[in-house]
Every structure is written in structure tokens, then in C-alpha cells.
Amino acid sequence: MTMAQRGTSDPKRDTYTPETLLAVAVEVFIERGYDGTSMEHLSRAAGISKSSIYHHVRGKEELLERAVGRALDGLFGILEEPRALQGRAVERLEYVVHRTADVLMAELPYVTLLLRVRGNTHTERWALERRREFDQRMAELLDAAVADGDLRADVDIRLATRLLFGMINSIVEWYRPPSGGPAVSDQVSDTVVRLAFDGLRT
């Protein structure tokens, strides 16, 4: 759910769903940091009482778990898509890079939060572990593409993976979907793929 969608939800307090509560919580976590957010902050931002929040979730850590879980489900889901599973490694890799940028834009606040996780709680450590798993799957794909002779062997592939994901993840810093327009910009994902695989030079 984007912020724009939340703006159109019914303002009546008793219509709050776990989904709308989650969208509000993610905004507050991003704004104040997870550590700096109290149930009081969440209650004020959502405009509902703390006991109403406890009706939906056990506490703020469950909200964090659901929020980063949503981002992680989006990212790991890519790896199960047919084009991520079939064909030459370099083509699967290009597809996954494109779709990773798509998911980042489609789930912008959730991925933003995932990228800011620090590791102070059980849920944060779990999220970091899952991020490492995703990076590992990507590194395997890169290795396979190098082995096929489709990616240059004169760069350190771990370093290239870091820089590639640095580029993709930086999208959260500036990308905002056009008001009323689609959440995902194909132009952004396409440019990421062109830059990463073919470079800027003619």
C-alpha cells in the first residue's frame, strides 16, 4: 500500500486493518528509526489507541516483522519466477536485476525499511540473514554467468555484486512514483540493466 492509497482510506478509526496499520507503522519506522519508535508514536500516527493496536499485533516488533517480511517476500518471489529459473545464467541475472528494481519501486517503503535494518533485535537479525541469503543467490547467478563466459572475468565478482546492489538500492533515496501514476517505472529498471550490463560507453 502506497502513501497515496492510505490517504484515500476511510478516516473512521474502527475501519483500521492490519494492512493500513502496517503502512502507517512503516512510515513512522522510516522517519524515527525502529529503535526510536514507541507504541505511543505508532498510536499517535495511526490515530488509534495503543489497545486497538494490540488488538491487531503483539507489539512493534511484529509490525517490523510483517513489514520487512513483505519486502523479502517480494524479493525472494522474483527468484521463483519462470524467467529467473530458465535459460542462460546471464539472461536470468538480467531478469532478476530488472525485477529487483521493479520490486524496490513497487514496495518502496517496505524495501526502504529493510535496507535500514540494523540488527539490534531478533527480527532485525533475521531480516539481515535473509538479505544475505538473497545476496548469496545473486552471487551464485553471477558466478554461473562468468563460468558461461558471458560476464567479464577481469572484475572481482563479489565487489561488482556489491556495487550493482548499491546502485539498485540507491533508488529508494530519490524515486517517488508519479502522483496517480504507476508505482513502478520501467525506464528506471531498464536503465539499471543497461548501465550494469552494457555500460555507458558507445
Place this chain on the structure above:
Amino acid sequence: MTMAQRGTSDPKRDTYTPETLLAVAVEVFIERGYDGTSMEHLSRAAGISKSSIYHHVRGKEELLERAVGRALDGLFGILEEPRALQGRAVERLEYVVHRTADVLMAELPYVTLLLRVRGNTHTERWALERRREFDQRMAELLDAAVADGDLRADVDIRLATRLLFGMINSIVEWYRPPSGGPAVSDQVSDTVVRLAFDGLRT
């Protein structure tokens, strides 16, 4: 001054210089955020009294100004280097990208702080304005290289610039110089240039 260098400085309080105080302040600003840092925090981290700090600077905003100024001087200095001024635009651009990554590593905490500036104070707004000036100079160089026919014209150059700087700036998230080794890794800067200009594909 790197953290390693600071570790070797004389622990006697009265040997504090504006330089060592700045290094400590930058660490605290990064850790707590500039807004969240008080003179009390700086005093405790530096192990000197607040009045001793006021002997060196007017307040925390002057420390911020000096810190981001150091990062900005490093970045703008690149644009005055001979190889940034002479030759084909694409070669000047490659040089500037390489050197930007170098300066980021050489001045790691200062650039990290610069990248986190939010714009709540006069100094922060000045720093953001200077960052935009730097981005503008880079965009001009990219435009010139496209006009020369050396960069592909089928990508939006502003978008490519954002992604390129997203990649470079992401280095602050993970790069740590080897203990006792050089602050700058040529391998990292070289890989940035290869990825950005030639891409990963063979």
C-alpha cells in the same frame, strides 16, 4: 584523519586540536545523527569539557560546517585536477568518477556525513546546495560526452547520473580500509569505472 590515526593520538586532554576534535565530532554525528547530537554528547565522546570545545569552535554547527566542508573540498578539488580539465569529455568523466570514488574512501567519515545531511539548518542547506552544484558539473560532463558520441544516447542521462552516483555513494555503506593499509582501494575505484562505462557483459 581516519579513526585509526585518531587512535594513535596523544590521550592527554590538553593536546586536543581542532583536527582531532573534528574527527570525534564526525563519528558522533554519524552515530547519533546531527540533530540528535548535543554539545554534551560531543564533550563526553571527546573526553573534554564543553568549555574546552568552545575554545576551538563556536558550536556544533561549526563542526558540521568544517566536516562537510572537508568532504566538499575533496570532491570539488577533483574538478580542478589537470586530467579533469583536459582531453575528451568521456576521458575527463572517467577520471572524475574514479577520483570521486577515491575521495569517498580517503575521506570516508566526512563524505558519509555529507551524504546524510538533511537540510534542517543553514549549514546543511549550504551543503545540499554544494552537492547539487557538484552533480550539475557531472551532468554537464556527461552531456558533453554524449554530444561527442562517446556515451550512448539511448539512456536518460540525468537518470544514469543518479544511478552512477548511487553506486559510488553506496561504497560508504560497506567499505572499510584494511587495518594499517592504505585508505583508498584502487580496485574499488577501477571496478566502479569498468562497471559504469563498459558494463559487466563480455
